[in-house]
Amino acid sequence: MLHIIEAGLRSTVQDDPRRGRARLGVPGAGPADPPALAAARALVDEPDSAVIEIVGLPFTFRCDDRRIVAVTGRDISVRAASRLPGWMGFAVRPGESVTVLGRARYAYVAVEGGIALEQVLGSRATYLPSSIGPLPRILTTGDALPLGPSWGDPGRAGRRLPTPAYDGAIPVIAGPHADRVPGALATFLSGEWSVAEGSDRMGLRLAGPDLAWEGPDLLTCGVLPGAVQLPRGGAPIVLGPDAQTTGGYPVIAVVASAALGRVAQALPGERLRFTVVTADRAAAELRAVGAAFAVI
Amino acid sequence: MRISAFGDAALFLELEQKIDAQILASAVAIADAWENGEGAGEAVPAYASVLLRFDPLVLSPEAAQARARLIAEAQREVPRPPPGRLIEVETRYDGPDLAAVAALSGVTSQDLVELHAGREYTAFFLGFMPGFAYCGTLDPRIVAPRLETPRPRVPAGAVAIADGQTAVYPFDSPGGWRLIGRTALRPFDAAADPPALIVAGDRVRFIPV
Numbered sequence: 001m002l003h004i005i006e007a008g009l010r011s012t013v014q015d016d017p018r019r020g021r022a023r024l025g026v027p028g029a030g031p032a033d034p035p036a037l038a039a040a041r042a043l044v045d046e047p048d049s050a051v052i053e054i055v056g057l058p059f060t061f062r063c064d065d066r067r068i069v070a071v072t073g074r075d076i077s078v079r080a081a082s083r084l085p086g087w088m089g090f091a092v093r094p095g096e097s098v099t100v101l102g103r104a105r106y107a108y109v110a111v112e113g114g115i116a117l118e119q120v121l122g123s124r125a126t127y128l129p130s131s132i133g134p135l136p137r138i139l140t141t142g143d144a145l146p147l148g149p150s151w152g153d154p155g156r157a158g159r160r161l162p163t164p165a166y167d168g169a170i171p172v173i174a175g176p177h178a179d180r181v182p183g184a185l186a187t188f189l190s191g192e193w194s195v196a197e198g199s200d201r202m203g204l205r206l207a208g209p210d211l212a213w214e215g216p217d218l219l220t221c222g223v224l225p226g227a228v229q230l231p232r233g234g235a236p237i238v239l240g241p242d243a244q245t246t247g248g249y250p251v252i253a254v255v256a257s258a259a260l261g262r263v264a265q266a267l268p269g270e271r272l273r274f275t276v277v278t279a280d281r282a283a284a285e286l287r288a289v290g291a292a293f294a295v296i
Numbered sequence: 297m298r299i300s301a302f303g304d305a306a307l308f309l310e311l312e313q314k315i316d317a318q319i320l321a322s323a324v325a326i327a328d329a330w331e332n333g334e335g336a337g338e339a340v341p342a343y344a345s346v347l348l349r350f351d352p353l354v355l356s357p358e359a360a361q362a363r364a365r366l367i368a369e370a371q372r373e374v375p376r377p378p379p380g381r382l383i384e385v386e387t388r389y390d391g392p393d394l395a396a397v398a399a400l401s402g403v404t405s406q407d408l409v410e411l412h413a414g415r416e417y418t419a420f421f422l423g424f425m426p427g428f429a430y431c432g433t434l435d436p437r438i439v440a441p442r443l444e445t446p447r448p449r450v451p452a453g454a455v456a457i458a459d460g461q462t463a464v465y466p467f468d469s470p471g472g473w474r475l476i477g478r479t480a481l482r483p484f485d486a487a488a489d490p491p492a493l494i495v496a497g498d499r500v501r502f503i504p505v
Binding site for chain 2: 019020021022023024025026027120121127129130131132173174175176217219220221222223224226227244245246247251254255256257279280282283286287290
């Protein structure tokens with residue numbers, strides 16, 4: 001068992017996104033920062049395991065038995081028997097408490113053996129708005145999560161991965177409705193943006209230049225995480241992992257898959273810029289992100 | 297027809313810009329055919345478009361586009377699907393917007409109930425939230441634009457209308473449609489098989505109680 005001593009604000013169990021039910025209106029959910037989740041899994045050698053996504057540090061837990069643990073996220077550190085960096089696998093003794101510290105919007109705890117929960121609709125990911133998942137609620141102090149079998153191989157501790165860069169312009173691909181709102185994409189790309197109140201796993205709200213528009217409504221169409229939607233009021237929303245499966249606002253740009261975690265981790269007050277890349281270039285970046293975890 | 301990139305892992309295929317049963321049938325047929333291909337992901341049909349996901353590590357954007365074009369051309373003249381199951385939604389017409397919608401439409405509240413319950417709807421597609429079926433179309437005499445400011449909380453089971461469409465809210469959520477009634481049915485249950493009460497293609501009738 002993994003016991004939660006200090007739960008953060010809106011921490012949940014996450015897994016690979018739920019696929020195959022978009023036509024029933026079921027969002028994928030899954031991690032807000034996919035490369036950070038993949039790295040945490042790789043560091044404990046549990047590539048398919050369910051993990052904890054922490055929202056609102058600090059977060060403290062302990063395990064009943066000895067486990068290899070890894071914590072990833074933006075600007076995080078770990079306090080266990082000693083102070084440790086993130087992005088590293090380390091052994092935790094039975095009952096030893098581990099605290100995750102830092103200012104990440106999202107941090108991930110992967111544990112040797114994985115969190116042992118049954119899939120619901122094909123995934124163990126938590127979708128809070130409709131309470132879907134095997135543990136479909138915010139984690140709280142006192143929760144005990146079952147863990148899968150441990151391997152007891154001390155040689156697996158000490159693996160490290162480089163912390164990816166979370167700064168720099170966010171690569172986007174021009175969206176399918178960019179031409180419906182003339183000038184909006186150009187202003188979106190030349191402007192400087194900050195993260196506004198009300199941002200969550202459904203969407204990141206941006207504040208910056210005024211992109212208000214008028215014109216006929218769009219027919220509702222399918223959307224996905226990373227889509228930059230432009231409501232009439234002119235404040236763009238970058239859809240997150242819990243975003244609805246269809247939307248009715250123009251999509252002026254779509255964030256490159258490899259950069260979804262970077263945009264999700266943007267901090268309040270931080271300045272964001274967006275830059276256009278080709279789909280080929282975006283795919284190459286995604287390949288590079290995957291390759292980084294394959295080497296360990 | 298227009299195919300454009302929807303990021304690096306999906307295409308957006310736009311058939312038309314109108315609501316039409318034949319176009320929707322094509323969108324569904326394209327979605328079905330797409331999902332069978334190698335490297336293809338989920339497809340999401342809506343009124344007149346399909347979002348086609350793919351794995352960019354398996355399929356290049358050019359290969360995905362070429363495949364989408366072939367599929368779309370083959371599915372242009374699909375037969376309309378046979379009528380779906382009939383789902384009856386027992387509805388208590390006491391929603392907070394009933395009187396206002398009736399006034400906007402220039403009819404009495406009782407007339408509005410008869411107009412809404414008086415026809416059979418088709419579930420076009422699901423979206424917005426799990427189990428939320430966009431059904432239509434409303435009698436054109438019903439005037440119900442979306443609310444200027446969405447409500448922060450619409451209760452599960454609310455029967456709502458907007459812009460020629462009607463739906464039942466499966467979960468408590470924010471919402472901008474106008475609420476004319478409520479039902480005890482809950483359109484989504486993750487533990488049920490299938491989890492959605494109303495699926496695309498079903499016929500839906502509202503029964504006043």
